[in-house]
Amino acid sequence: MIWKIHFDMMSNMAKQIWISDIQDGNYDDSEVEIKGWIHRFRGSKKIWFMVIRDSTGTIQCVIKKEIVGEDVFNLLRNSLTESSLVIKGIVIQTDREHGRELQVTSGKIIGSVNPEKPYPITESAMEEAEGGETEFLLDKRHLYLRTSRMTKMLKIRSSVFSAIHSFFRDLDFIEYQAPNFVAGAVEGGSTLFEVPYFGRKAYLTQSWQLYAEAAMPALERLYTIAPSFRAEKSRTRRHLTEFWHAEMEVAWASNEEIMNYGEKLVRHISSSLIDERSAELEAVGRDLDKVSKFADMTFPRMKYDEAIEILQSKGVDVEWGQDLDYSKEKILTQDFEVPNFLTHYPKIAKPFYHRADPDDDKYVLCHDLLAPEGYGEIIGGGERTWTEKEILERIDEEGTPRDAYEFYIDIRRYGGVPHGGFGLGVDRVCAWLSGADHIREVIPFPRDSRRVTP
RNA sequence: GCCGACAUAGCUUAGUUGGUGGAGCGGUGGACUGUUAAUCCACAGGUCGCAGGUUCGAGUCCUGCUGUCGGCGCCA
Incomplete structure (x- = not known):
């Protein structure tokens, strides 16, 4: 009734x-x-x-x-x-x-709309603001969502999320959720948001990965799409403090296999957009031929040492052992038509959970996927350090206290297996595939170090 | 954390060597029977971000503050 x-x-x-x-x-x-x-x-x-x-x-x-x-x-x-x-x-x-x-x-x-307070977003408000990045339009974001450009971006974004889910579910992956309140860091300690937690301190998670590794022996193939939080005062067109992170973890997998998943996922997202959102992509100014290439071409793979050689041959001042910052990434990727994998970084440049290369332990079995056109790193992943002996060595080498990672070490104590995974920056992928000038253009209420409103 | 810019009407902005702030859009009233970023006429709307200073006089010059934007580092 x-x-x-x-x-x-x-x-x-x-x-x-x-x-x-x-x-x-x-x-x-x-x-x-x-x-x-x-x-x-x-x-x-x-x-x-x-x-x-x-x-x-x-x-x-x-x-x-x-x-x-x-x-x-x-x-x-x-x-x-x-x-x-x-x-x-x-x-x-x-x-x-x-x-x-x-x-x-x-x-x-x-x-109705009151004539004393007419709708504030006028043509003139937008003519100087391709993409809606003026202070005024960011302040009126709740109204800017209704504009045709933002509506199209939100539809493209929805299709990107949908493509990620369908990709993993078609491969029988299990969607798995990790907590957003955590006690410690995944990466360096400086990037955590601290929140009061009933008289104690807690932090907002930077990554699903450590908790995913705990479930890896149970589920073997798992993924998520969840927000990650990084308290970096980054002021670039590629960074948010709250971003959407698509992460996956697979048991019994090598760096090579993880990369294959990453490449297939990114190409699947690209072809899904061509199928579902061609009109929207064109309307926001994206050349469909480029997106088709991202869907159709294979992604080249290059070892860190090769990248250093290329950079040095171009006269860039870079030494072996340095992580590749954005200025160097940009030079490296400027001639790329499609994303490129960069693998085998020096161990000293990467955190403890990356597994050392058994063939040469100066390196780790990891990969970054660098998007073309200056959109930066869209995937970071690799094989995990998976034996108890190796994880303890790596933690001690870094001088990290063991206590904070007891549960992580336990995973290795009880039937550890080779495994790995990656994290993909969903907002970065949306920005890159739509050809947006700024990552803020593709998320409804962007969060950065200077803005938490509206 | 570092470096560089900017702040004038609801919005986008002009403003000369310092001399009481103009326009377009939006709003209100009017004209027009097919417009399409409609057009035309009129009206209303401003403590020139905030606080000091220089000066007879500051939107304009100087200092500080606040806010925002861009770039670097960090990463997805």
Whole structure:
């Protein structure tokens, strides 16, 4: 009974027709009711034009006083941008600019806009702000989400998330959740957000990995998409303090095999976007041929030592043993058409959980995937140090206290196996595949060292 | 943590060697029967980020503060 009442209410409010369906020609010459928001308007005393927006697109509505009558005409004519409404009309095909139009027969305003506080985001607010990165638009982010560029970015983002889930689930991976409150660091100690925790200190997690390794002997193939937090005061177009991290962990796997998963995942995301979001990609200015290459071409692999040689041959001042910072990454990737793997970093440049190369223990079995066009590192991963003896040696070498990693060491004490995994920066992938100028363009409410609002 | 810029109406901005701040968009009123970033006329809207200083006089010059933006390091 209660269910039925609820259902009836829902069916009254539920939207029947989307604007994209009308523009696709499914309702030509018939009367339809659409629900949406006023995007733009113009007109005269007897005829009024409103472009109505919903989540799927826009359509121009033609309102003639002689058809709708004076009351409805004046009501609609006096309504401002972003008023919400329900409007009825006949779908007519025209050869004018915006495809089909609605010859309006009636309409009512649902949520009005006060003329004393009109919608603040105007054309001029955006003309100097490709991508919406002015201070004003960042302050009005909750309203900026409605603009067509941001809507397209959010749709692209949704497809990236969906592609990651389908990739892992099609391979029978188990989705597995780790806590976001943690007691210690995964990487260096300086990047943790400290939060009060009932009189103690806790931290926001930087990575799912350590907890995933705990479940590796139980699930063998596991993945997640979850936020990670890093308290770095980074001021670049590639960094957020809260970012979405797609991570995976596999038992019985080598660095080589983990890389194969990473390459297939990134190519799968690229081809999914081509299938699902070509229109959106083009609308935000991305060249589809480039994205197709990311989907179709194999990703070259290069050892750290080769990268150093290439850089030195180009006259870059770099010594063996240094981690490759962004300025060097950029020089290395500037001629790339597709992402490239960089493997076998010196042990001294990487943390203890990376497994030393049995062939030459100056190196570790790890990989970074560097995106082309300066978008930076999109994957970091590798084989884990998996025996008790080796993990204790590596922890001691780094001077890290063992206590903090007791549970991590325990995993090796009870049936340790070779295993590995990687972390992929989902927001970075979204920025790269959409060709965004800044990582903020692809996440609804970006968080960085200077901004936590709105 | 380091380096570099910027701050004028709701928004985007002009503002000369220091002499009482202009425009476009948006808003309000009006004109126009097919516009499409509509057009045209009129009106309203500003402690020039904050606090000091120099000067007869500061949006403009100097100092400090705050906020924001960009770049580096760190990484996804």
